[in-house]
Structures are given as C-alpha cells and as structure tokens.
Amino acid sequence: MTDSLSTEISYATETEIRWRGQDLITDIIGKRDFAETMYLLITGRFPEHWERKIFDACLITLMEHGLTPHAIVSRLVADSNPGQVQVAMATGLTCVGDVFAGTMEGAGRLLLDGLESVDRATWCAETAAAYRAERKPLPGFGHPLHKPDDPRSARLFLIAREAGAPGEVIDLLEQFSAAVDEVYGRHLTINATGAIGALLLEVSIAPEIMRAIAVTSRAAGLTAHIAEEQKTRSGRRIWTLVENEFAYAGP
Known part of the structure; x- marks a missing residue:
C-alpha cells in the first residue's frame, strides 16, 4: 500500500480557509504582511520580528x-502578446538563473559548506x-557595475545586524x-545575491529554495515594466x- 497524497500548506471548507493552520480571514488578512505570509507558507511558521525584517x-x-x-x-x-501579461512575466522570469x-x-550552498567546516579560516583559504x-x-x-563594493550588500548586512540576526x-x-x-x-565585491544568500541562511531558508525567492521578487519589478510597456x-x-x-554576414 502506498502513502496517501497530502499537503501541510492549506485547505478550505465551505466556511473557512486555512494556511499552515492559520485562519486566512481572522489570522492573516489585515494582520500580517506579504513577507510574513510568504515566510509562513514556506517554513510553516510566522517569522520572528527580526526574521521578517x-x-x-x-x-x-x-x-x-x-x-x-x-x-x-x-x-x-508583451508587445507580441499584448493581452497576455502572464506570458510576458513568465518569459522574463526564465532569465533568473546562474547569471542574473x-x-x-x-x-x-557555498556558505553552508563553510558553516559545517571544522576550521573556517582554512576552509576560506582553501575554497x-x-x-x-x-x-x-x-x-x-x-558585479559589472557596482565597484569597488555593491552598496546593497553593506546595507543588507547592516539591516540584518540591527534587526538582531545571529550574524x-x-x-x-x-x-x-x-x-x-x-x-x-x-578586491572582489560581495554582490547583492551573495549577501542575500547569507541573509536567507540567517533566517533559516534553505539554499534549494533561495532562487524561488528571487523569482518572487523579480516578478514584482516585471509588473512595473509591463505596465510601462503598455504605455510606451x-x-x-x-x-x-x-x-x-x-548586419548580414552570410554568403
């Protein structure tokens, strides 16, 4: 006999909707923001104040x-499919990957390996x-533009430390x-994705799901580009x- 299919994320009845055990109507809408709710759906719990920040x-x-x-x-x-904004967004999001x-x-993954090392100084040098x-x-x-340092990274480190991250x-x-x-x-700058990799580990997000965080983030920005495209x-x-x-360079 095989195990039955199951999910811990959500369910709904005629009178209620629950996400990770929380009542959507009384516990989430109007009480929790987007970041808190996304964190809940991913991890199964609401973040602590410092984690949410x-x-x-x-x-x-x-x-x-x-x-x-x-x-x-x-x-x-969006120009080719003006009535299908979801197609334009989905196509742009496929560019989130190993380069961008x-x-x-x-x-x-690299930092997680370092955290598990016995001698971190040696690990740093050898890696x-x-x-x-x-x-x-x-x-x-x-980073091709931000040199000598990426201003986003320093800001993210400051926010994390001031929020109370273990560090x-x-x-x-x-x-x-x-x-x-x-x-x-x-000098090689620590770019924003390097800093975000560190911060997401600080708040218990596994490397395997980190790129999905970037996809969610970039989707919001692409919404603005599509809205502007509709005008311009x-x-x-x-x-x-x-x-x-x-220029044509063939025979």
Missing part, C-alpha cells in the same frame, strides 16, 4: 534592476584557492571575502533597434 529586505533588494534581460524579454513578449539574479543559491585555480565563477562575488553566516561571508581578496590579489510600446522599438544593429 531581513526576509522583507531580501525580497525588496532584487525587485528591480533596470533594463536587464528579464525586463527586455518581458517587454518584447539567481546566484544566491550557489552562494548559500578561494580552489575557485581561483579552476577558474570557476565565484557565486556571490563580482554567524554574515561573519563567515566577510571572512571568506577577505580570503578571496588575498588569493585573487585584488518600447518592445517594438527594441526589436527595430536590434534588427538594425545586426
């Missing part, structure tokens, strides 16, 4: 980042050296950053600009 800061940080591929793709698809916005997962020797991208480090993961990331600079012979019709102009920039 950190989780909310993480959601806000990656919400919008200009005309990145996410926004450009969404605008192009989704690298907190790799940073989280930095291994990434350098193998010429692999270092998750959570580097163990943040301390490890900063220790690892110092080792990275020494091994690489130059920039997608058609972006298409024309790209078409004019490409």
Whole structure:
C-alpha cells in the first residue's frame, strides 16, 4: 500500500480557509504582511520580528534592476502578446538563473559548506584557492557595475545586524571575502545575491529554495515594466533597434 497524497500548506471548507493552520480571514488578512505570509507558507511558521525584517529586505533588494534581460524579454513578449501579461512575466522570469539574479543559491550552498567546516579560516583559504585555480565563477562575488563594493550588500548586512540576526553566516561571508581578496590579489565585491544568500541562511531558508525567492521578487519589478510597456510600446522599438544593429554576414 502506498502513502496517501497530502499537503501541510492549506485547505478550505465551505466556511473557512486555512494556511499552515492559520485562519486566512481572522489570522492573516489585515494582520500580517506579504513577507510574513510568504515566510509562513514556506517554513510553516510566522517569522520572528527580526526574521521578517531581513526576509522583507531580501525580497525588496532584487525587485528591480533596470533594463536587464528579464525586463527586455518581458517587454518584447508583451508587445507580441499584448493581452497576455502572464506570458510576458513568465518569459522574463526564465532569465533568473546562474547569471542574473539567481546566484544566491550557489552562494548559500557555498556558505553552508563553510558553516559545517571544522576550521573556517582554512576552509576560506582553501575554497578561494580552489575557485581561483579552476577558474570557476565565484557565486556571490563580482558585479559589472557596482565597484569597488555593491552598496546593497553593506546595507543588507547592516539591516540584518540591527534587526538582531545571529550574524554567524554574515561573519563567515566577510571572512571568506577577505580570503578571496588575498588569493585573487585584488578586491572582489560581495554582490547583492551573495549577501542575500547569507541573509536567507540567517533566517533559516534553505539554499534549494533561495532562487524561488528571487523569482518572487523579480516578478514584482516585471509588473512595473509591463505596465510601462503598455504605455510606451518600447518592445517594438527594441526589436527595430536590434534588427538594425545586426548586419548580414552570410554568403
């Protein structure tokens, strides 16, 4: 006999709706904000005050980042399917990954490995050296625009510490950053996704689900791009600009 299918997230009857055991009508709507409720659905409990503040800061940080591929793709698809905003949003969200916005997962896994090490100083030095020797991208480090430091990272660390986070993961990331600079012979900025990877670990979010947090965050920003696209019709102009920039080089 197989186990029956089950969920711990929600259920509804004719007279009530419950999410993780909480009554949606009397316990959540009007009493809890979006960040608290999302945290409840993911973890099964409401966050502590300090956890809510950190989780909310993480959601806000990656919400919008200009005309990145996410926004450009969404605008192009919105122009092609003007009556289907969900298609434009879904297409833009596929750009959240190993290059853009989704690298907190790799940073989280890396830091979790460091937390489990016996000698963290040795782990920092050896891990930095291994990434350098193998010429692999270092998750959570580097940014094409924000140099020498990403202003979002410093702000996130400050918010987390002032909120009352234990700080163990943040301390490890900063220790690892110092080792990275020494091994690489130059300063590599801790980018926002690296900082968010650390903060999400501080509030007990597993690396495996971190990228989904980025998807949720970026969806809000893409809503603004699609709303603007409906007014400006920039997608058609972006298409024309790209078409004019490409020259035929075939036989």
